[in-house]
Amino acid sequence: MIKQENCLVVDQLEIADSIYKLTLQGELVTEMNNPGQFVHIRVGDESGPLLRRPISISSIDRSKKQFTLVFRKEGIGTSKLKDKVPGMSVDVLGPLGNGFPVNETESGGTALLVGGGIGVPPLLELSKQLTANGVKVIHVLGFQSGNVVFGEEEFSKNGETYVVTVDGTFGYKGYVTDVINQYQIDFDSLYACGPTPMLKALETRFSNKKVFLSLEERMGCGIGACFACVCHTPEDETGYSYKKVCTDGPVFRIGEVVL
Amino acid sequence: MIKQENCLVVDQLEIADSIYKLTLQGELVTEMNNPGQFVHIRVGDESGPLLRRPISISSIDRSKKQFTLVFRKEGIGTSKLKDKVPGMSVDVLGPLGNGFPVNETESGGTALLVGGGIGVPPLLELSKQLTANGVKVIHVLGFQSGNVVFGEEEFSKNGETYVVTVDGTFGYKGYVTDVINQYQIDFDSLYACGPTPMLKALETRFSNKKVFLSLEERMGCGIGACFACVCHTPEDETGYSYKKVCTDGPVFRIGEVVL
Amino acid sequence: MSLLNVKLPGLDLKNPIMPASGCFGFGREFSQFYDLSSLGAIMIKATTPLPRFGNPTPRVAETSAGMLNAIGLQNPGLEKVLTEELPWLNQFDVPIIANVAGSSEEDYIEVASQISKASNVHALELNISCPNVKTGGIAFGTIPEVAKQLTKKVKEVSSVPVYVKLSPNVTNIVDMALAVEDGGADGLTMINTLIGMRLDLKTGQPILANRSGGLSGPAIKPVAIRMIYEVSQHVNIPIIGMGGIQNAEDVIEYFYAGASAVAVGTANFVDPFICPKIIDELPSLIEKLGFDHISECEGRSWRKHERLTYHRG
Amino acid sequence: MSLLNVKLPGLDLKNPIMPASGCFGFGREFSQFYDLSSLGAIMIKATTPLPRFGNPTPRVAETSAGMLNAIGLQNPGLEKVLTEELPWLNQFDVPIIANVAGSSEEDYIEVASQISKASNVHALELNISCPNVKTGGIAFGTIPEVAKQLTKKVKEVSSVPVYVKLSPNVTNIVDMALAVEDGGADGLTMINTLIGMRLDLKTGQPILANRSGGLSGPAIKPVAIRMIYEVSQHVNIPIIGMGGIQNAEDVIEYFYAGASAVAVGTANFVDPFICPKIIDELPSLIEKLGFDHISECEGRSWRKHERLTYHRG
Ligand SMILES: Cc1cc2nc3c(=O)[nH]c(=O)nc-3n(C[C@H](O)[C@H](O)[C@H](O)COP(=O)(O)OP(=O)(O)OC[C@H]3O[C@@H](n4cnc5c(N)ncnc54)[C@H](O)[C@@H]3O)c2cc1C
Ligand SMILES: Cc1cc2nc3c(=O)[nH]c(=O)nc-3n(C[C@H](O)[C@H](O)[C@H](O)COP(=O)(O)OP(=O)(O)OC[C@H]3O[C@@H](n4cnc5c(N)ncnc54)[C@H](O)[C@@H]3O)c2cc1C
Ligand SMILES: Cc1cc2nc3c(=O)[nH]c(=O)nc-3n(C[C@H](O)[C@H](O)[C@H](O)COP(=O)(O)O)c2cc1C
Numbered sequence A, B: 001m002i003k004q005e006n007c008l009v010v011d012q013l014e015i016a017d018s019i020y021k022l023t024l025q026g027e028l029v030t031e032m033n034n035p036g037q038f039v040h041i042r043v044g045d046e047s048g049p050l051l052r053r054p055i056s057i058s059s060i061d062r063s064k065k066q067f068t069l070v071f072r073k074e075g076i077g078t079s080k081l082k083d084k085v086p087g088m089s090v091d092v093l094g095p096l097g098n099g100f101p102v103n104e105t106e107s108g109g110t111a112l113l114v115g116g117g118i119g120v121p122p123l124l125e126l127s128k129q130l131t132a133n134g135v136k137v138i139h140v141l142g143f144q145s146g147n148v149v150f151g152e153e154e155f156s157k158n159g160e161t162y163v164v165t166v167d168g169t170f171g172y173k174g175y176v177t178d179v180i181n182q183y184q185i186d187f188d189s190l191y192a193c194g195p196t197p198m199l200k201a202l203e204t205r206f207s208n209k210k211v212f213l214s215l216e217e218r219m220g221c222g223i224g225a226c227f228a229c230v231c232h233t234p235e236d237e238t239g240y241s242y243k244k245v246c247t248d249g250p251v252f253r254i255g256e257v258v259l
Numbered sequence C, D: 001m002s003l004l005n006v007k008l009p010g011l012d013l014k015n016p017i018m019p020a021s022g023c024f025g026f027g028r029e030f031s032q033f034y035d036l037s038s039l040g041a042i043m044i045k046a047t048t049p050l051p052r053f054g055n056p057t058p059r060v061a062e063t064s065a066g067m068l069n070a071i072g073l074q075n076p077g078l079e080k081v082l083t084e085e086l087p088w089l090n091q092f093d094v095p096i097i098a099n100v101a102g103s104s105e106e107d108y109i110e111v112a113s114q115i116s117k118a119s120n121v122h123a124l125e126l127n128i129s130c131p132n133v134k135t136g137g138i139a140f141g142t143i144p145e146v147a148k149q150l151t152k153k154v155k156e157v158s159s160v161p162v163y164v165k166l167s168p169n170v171t172n173i174v175d176m177a178l179a180v181e182d183g184g185a186d187g188l189t190m191i192n193t194l195i196g197m198r199l200d201l202k203t204g205q206p207i208l209a210n211r212s213g214g215l216s217g218p219a220i221k222p223v224a225i226r227m228i229y230e231v232s233q234h235v236n237i238p239i240i241g242m243g244g245i246q247n248a249e250d251v252i253e254y255f256y257a258g259a260s261a262v263a264v265g266t267a268n269f270v271d272p273f274i275c276p277k278i279i280d281e282l283p284s285l286i287e288k289l290g291f292d293h294i295s296e297c298e299g300r301s302w303r304k305h306e307r308l309t310y311h312r313g
């Protein structure tokens, strides 16, 4: 069930250039099921900003009723969010959407997790849950530049982790697909979150594989009511058939929607 | 000279029901001359609220470069202002306007200071400065009800102080003019700040006296540029002649403007 | 409750608060949060004869105290609304106001005649003011005579009272209102969105794929209040007011201006519980302001305080 | 500096930032804060033939991300402006754009012919769009043919180029723009305020004594951007854009939409240093976005990237 709750800020930390990790506590943690779901956050008050901001759940700690978000300071909303300090509360609506299907990879199988930039955070909880299920995880994390790299250490605990930067200032130089090609990484299933060009590249490259992609779209309501976030389905590319990123997604099976 | 400065919040205290005393520190204190001037405060950020809020300077401590404001939580702006806690900063434009002419009462003379509700605060600095000049001060402070009374103690230090409430729940019952009449308070000059009906009553009652009244008006700029805060002058009640509350006032000599 | 009941043509409302069209879908999502029967009414998403996908994405953008949308009337089409959405809504004790859209007179007539026969549709809202469709829509909403003729035709085929939704993007809103009143409208709903645009700093291109969109939210409230203030003094049909309503105080302001009921749009996205919250807060606010019933607030900004009769339950 | 110079009819601007009319008086107050010569130009307060007191107070009210004003064109009258304000402004190296208002054609002609002769007045801004005066003003701003005729008459008597200030309160802004262009306007300034209203919760009455007022500030920016986007594609005269500008990013958005210079209104009340701040911040923003000159931003939302020539200094 979706809840609206004023969650307590437990921690706020800048983990890379303009990248923040926010730890929140609230009852709605008990409603979080699969990794890849998101929350919709009201960062302001009656003065604004008006709309909520969608942010993926990065990790979940059920016992403490805490969860973390990792976000990039982008515009006015995320700037306000980064100013929240422990003791303050944040109005959260969630958990929202359908996340990554953890059970699609069997115990003993191998899952490749590919993240691009601010698409990396939701993979963290996924990696944990897959590992817990006995799945071997391999991570390929792409960033623009060394100063915005984060998460390598945490991911490395669960499995092999390749970091790649566009400018080569950290890890391998190039795109995530370059690393996958170069090391001929093999896997049973692929889970990815990141910018659309990255998702498209993966879709083309691995069209015959079991692939799950997490999409982003500008949102109004976040709960399926406003039709802001729809995408076409491949059966009917110019027709009426559609999926909503906020409720049908944000994670879709490859081929389910048109990127 | 008028300055714009991010002043440091030194203290914030609720001194009566929804009445707050805010102590700020900044260089612009050195520009404050006469009591009755005001500052124009930006309570929000880019999200709003848009306009600045005019608040009278209540007391000045030149040595510490601090000043206090006393304000009532009214709407959205003052609600935000009350949430400022020590360590935060507040964007202040000031000092603005012309305050009470302290030197209009000679040493040895008697000044009557009449305040109504949230018009009381600026009289505090005035009382101090008059006392320092050797003037005898008498205060009549009117409030709606006992729960919003403030300042009695501080004013009492300088001189006789009558507190009057409309509902009689504190001090005398009635209006400030009732007390002045009843005790036949005599004075050389009268300084007043409060709601327009109170100022009008004083104007009528003491039309032959030396009286200074502090006015309120909705403001745009606070610096004389927008013509939001004008009032007519008595010579020319329907004509073009005008005074601006923000720069010509907020304190006017009796008869200078039409209330 | 007895402070809030309001009677309008076709609508016997337990309270004058309803979600605005397009901001509530067909109610399914919000039924997760609260019992829809608590609402005064529901204005469902615009319905067109055939299903529509609407505009490409991005379809929304934020602005200062507002948002732009260019959904483009996405909806499942008349048939599905009749066979799936309206029957589903029937489980709730709440009158439905069906928002009727199209790109031609025939479209409007087809949807109006059929949807008005549904048992829980108590009124139509004729959407002649959608800024986000290329053909039709806005044209009907800007030329008084065209609006009047359309209203007339729709009135002829509708089984329930017809409210016409006015666009604020006109020079003279009173002329538009008088024209549709003349055409037989039973009521007005106003305002739809203002036309607006936002450009991306990096690309220089509009953020919305449709380029321009409809501006809603608190930013437009002063425009709506002024238009309702003007129009309510000139027409003899009731107005359902909307535009930026966020709380009970805003509702009272709309009533003062001349509205007889209100709709809440964008605020549903900010707080999914906003409608029941406002319904909860209204009675004590009304009492605090010294009224016995919300209808006493109506038109206070301009009305001599004569007794108001027609809306009292 | 060389990133910002802009040439418009009558105006050789060191930068395209100027305070908007009515939000800067005649400059005296702001000269306490900074050297007015740093501004691109100054749009002075509307001038009418005779002094005007304007409307009763309260004259301003705040709204979400905006404000309403109903000053009512208070000004000291043509004579004082000619003998006191303009000579005082002469100490600064900054072109003046004189905002011309009135309630009849004769008023406009009188002010225009005389004020355009002042040595530091480099252009006129014909205010046919003030929502806050009972007679004249708005009528000229809503009927294309009337606006065109007025523009023509004013052009005949003006010694300097004439910019016409458009009202957003119209159904079709492009028609208005084309009409005044046809009347001989050398440029457009847009937008003036939207008409709006706020009611007091306690009294039910409008907060403004004038009842309605003009809505300005960030709330109206999307409306202005969309109108400039539309109009700039249809006219061949430059546009000075305004409405809710608060920072350098907003300026770029206006240029992208099609403006060739901008004016800052309400933001002067929020931050008296806003104009010089924006002028300071613009060059680095322009460079960061990859441009060599601000004029390269012009019309980017719709223009094929052909070379822009007429504004470059
Ligand atoms: C399902 C989902 C999950 C996301 N998860 C994360 C995450 O874990 N970490 C993270 O840093 N970011 C994430 N994003 C992107 C994040 O929502 C935007 O960065 C954020 O909304 C920007 O807000 P702003 O006010 O700072 O920027 P502004 O540009 O000022 O925002 C203006 C408006 O545009 C919207 N907007 C701007 N960029 C985006 C975007 N990329 N996607 C959707 N809406 C946008 C905002 O929500 C707001 O309504 C996610 C987006 C979606 C849809
Ligand atoms: C010269 C001057 C000195 C003042 N000194 C004090 C003081 O020392 N202590 C104090 O508590 N109050 C003082 N006030 C009143 C104070 O400015 C208002 O209470 C405050 O602006 C209300 O803002 P708000 O956002 O809380 O209320 P809202 O009603 O939300 O404000 C909406 C808008 O109306 C304006 N407004 C509302 N009430 C007033 C008012 N009474 N006067 C002017 N503008 C108003 C606000 O500034 C804002 O622009 C003074 C006013 C003036 C003009
Ligand atoms: C996302 C969105 C979709 C809308 N869709 C419709 C619609 O289908 N039909 C309609 O008449 N109005 C539609 N509107 C307009 C609203 O019903 C309402 O008139 C407007 O948003 C002003 O109210 P608000 O400020 O409370 O949102 C839509 C508004 C939004 C924000």
Ligand SMILES: Cc1cc2nc3c(=O)[nH]c(=O)nc-3n(C[C@H](O)[C@H](O)[C@H](O)COP(=O)(O)O)c2cc1C
Residues within 6 Å of the ligand: B220, B226, D020, D021, D022, D023, D045, D046, D069, D071, D073, D099, D127, D130, D165, D191, D192, D193, D215, D216, D217, D218, D220, D242, D243, D244, D245, D263, D264, D265, D266, D267
């Ligand atoms: C207090 C005030 C007074 C104004 N006076 C005038 C005026 O005299 N003449 C005019 O053409 N526009 C006047 N305007 C309109 C502004 O010049 C400008 O067009 C409008 O405010 C939009 O810009 P902004 O959002 O930056 O304020 C006035 C605006 C305000 C807020």
Ligand code: FES
Residues within 6 Å of the ligand: A218, A219, A220, A221, A222, A223, A224, A225, A226, A227, A228, A229, A230, A244, A245, A246, A247
């Ligand atoms: S964001 Fe409203 S439907 Fe998805």
Ligand code: FES
Residues within 6 Å of the ligand: B218, B219, B220, B221, B222, B223, B224, B225, B226, B227, B228, B229, B230, B244, B245, B246, B247
């Ligand atoms: S508030 Fe602008 S002139 Fe006084």
